Amino acid sequence: xxxxxxxxxxxxxxxxxxxxxxxxxxxxxxxxxxxxxxxxxxxxxxxxxxxxxxxxxxxxxxxxxxxxxxxxxxxxxxxxxxxxxxxxxxxxxxxxxxxxxxxxxxxxxxxxxxxxxxxxxxxxxxxxxxxxxxxxxxxxxxxxxxxxxxxxxxxxxxxxxxxxxxxxxxxxxxxxxxxxxxxxxxxxxxxxxxxxxxxxxxxxxxxxxxxxxxxxxxxxxxxxxxxxxxxxxxxxxxxxxxxxxxxxxxxxxxxxxxxxxxxxxxxxxxxxxxxxxxxxxxxxxxxxxxxxxxxxxxxxxxxxxxxxxxxxxxxxxxxxxxxxxxxxxxxxxxxxxxxxxxxxxxxxxxxxxxxxxxxxxxxxxxxxxxxxxxxxxxxxxxxx
Numbered sequence: 001x002x003x004x005x006x007x008x009x010x011x012x013x014x015x016x017x018x019x020x021x022x023x024x025x026x027x028x029x030x031x032x033x034x035x036x037x038x039x040x041x042x043x044x045x046x047x048x049x050x051x052x053x054x055x056x057x058x059x060x061x062x063x064x065x066x067x068x069x070x071x072x073x074x075x076x077x078x079x080x081x082x083x084x085x086x087x088x089x090x091x092x093x094x095x096x097x098x099x100x101x102x103x104x105x106x107x108x109x110x111x112x113x114x115x116x117x118x119x120x121x122x123x124x125x126x127x128x129x130x131x132x133x134x135x136x137x138x139x140x141x142x143x144x145x146x147x148x149x150x151x152x153x154x155x156x157x158x159x160x161x162x163x164x165x166x167x168x169x170x171x172x173x174x175x176x177x178x179x180x181x182x183x184x185x186x187x188x189x190x191x192x193x194x195x196x197x198x199x200x201x202x203x204x205x206x207x208x209x210x211x212x213x214x215x216x217x218x219x220x221x222x223x224x225x226x227x228x229x230x231x232x233x234x235x236x237x238x239x240x241x242x243x244x245x246x247x248x249x250x251x252x253x254x255x256x257x258x259x260x261x262x263x264x265x266x267x268x269x270x271x272x273x274x275x276x277x278x279x280x281x282x283x284x285x286x287x288x289x290x291x292x293x294x295x296x297x298x299x300x301x302x303x304x305x306x307x308x309x310x311x312x313x314x315x316x317x318x319x320x321x322x323x324x325x326x327x328x329x330x331x332x333x334x335x336x337x338x339x340x341x342x343x344x345x346x347x348x349x350x351x352x353x354x355x356x357x358x359x360x361x362x363x364x365x366x367x368x369x370x371x372x373x374x375x376x377x378x379x380x381x382x383x384x
Contacts, residue, residue: 005251007242008218009235010044010194011037013264014063015075016232017222020268027059029267031066033223036260038068041252042235046073046095046220050085057089064090075137078123087130094127095165096120097137100144100152113148117155124159135163135194142168146184153189163192163218168207171200171230175210182214194218197233199225204233209241212248223264224272224279236261236278240309255311278310285315287360289323292316296325317360318350334363336370345373 013033018025025033030047037045045068048060064072072091076082078098086094098116099105105116120136127134136156141149153164166185168178178195185193195211197204197220208219225234236257242248261279265272274282284307286292294301295314307313318330324343327350331338338346349369353361361369 005043006249007212007216008044009042009239009250009252010046010073010218010220011042011222011235012046012196012220012232013037013222013226013235015046015048016196016220016228017226017264017268019228020226020231020270021228023226023268023270025267027062029263030059030063032263033260033267034063034066034068034070036256036263037223038066038070039256040254040260043070043251044073044218045070046075047091049075050089051076051082057085060089060091073135078119078136080123080126083123083126083130086127086132091132093133093135093163095135095137096123096127097139097165097167099140100138100149101140101142102145103143104140113151117151120152120155120161121159124156124161128160133163134161135165135192136161137165137167137196139167140169141166142170142173146181149185150188153185153191157189157191161191163194164189165194165196165220166211166216167196168198169196171198171204173197173207174201174203175206178207178210179214182211182216186215192217194220195233196220198227199230199232202230204231205237205241208233208238209246212242213246224261224268224270224276226264226268226270234277236310240278240305244305254309257310258312278305283307284312285317287317287319287326288321289326292326292329293323296329318354318366319360320351320354322347322350330366331370334366342373346370
């Protein structure tokens, strides 16, 4: 039996990721994404919302029949009809979600705190009777009263739940506050604690790292950070940052991640930004002369993240900020040795091209410029 990693990734690309406005995966795409995540070693996958209807439930059964190593979870509101839809799907756990902030308890549900606690007691027991493990999803936990949140955890654990999901539903938290909140929850309860972060302030990954340091046992992520509004904590960012910055193991190997990233990009119709951390086309692309020179001498000079960890490599391109060394290297890749004098002449051409066309020159353009440089100059004939 393999030991559980220091922090368990529960990826929700196929649930919260697909809830991104306008995104709808086909069953073929859902199966391919699930296999891709499983291939990376992601240990838990949240794969859908059974209450959406028969087609969604059939899709969940289809994923359950793939024979993945990952444990499968579904999401449901804390309601009897939602829970009934979770029966016989071949999944391991249900996340029973219920608002825990006074804002949503009162202004969304028109209820009170006592009603929330009663629902937890009743529906957690019902889910356990169906043979499902249970996570209680604390919707809007980031705006909940801390004392009431401890009551929620105590009630959930007594009812038979094994996990509490702390949802920063509207993405308003910052890492220092997250750290303190998780320290308090970890001290108050024996439940597994899961962080569910949204990126409205650009802090989803940072907040997930803080939760891990504060005692979280699990973290929700999505591929490329897709999800509602500004998205969720990105799988690639969380896994690599936990390992590199804090030595926290997730058991996830990202070397094959670029293929999965492209798959989700295509299936979601959400293009990955050129400078998106870790997976963007430009992240390991270098033009500036001082950087290229440093990388050629030793990659560690300008390498904070080893691209090989994501199955990638550095790419050197020519542009306005290139130096003669980069030009020499570019032509060497084309099989043409250059001396410094010719490199400087060609560098001038490269810079004019970059300003005019806003892109790096193609190999054919480089060859054309070289041939023009080497072409003999026709002699001048004086008039008699």
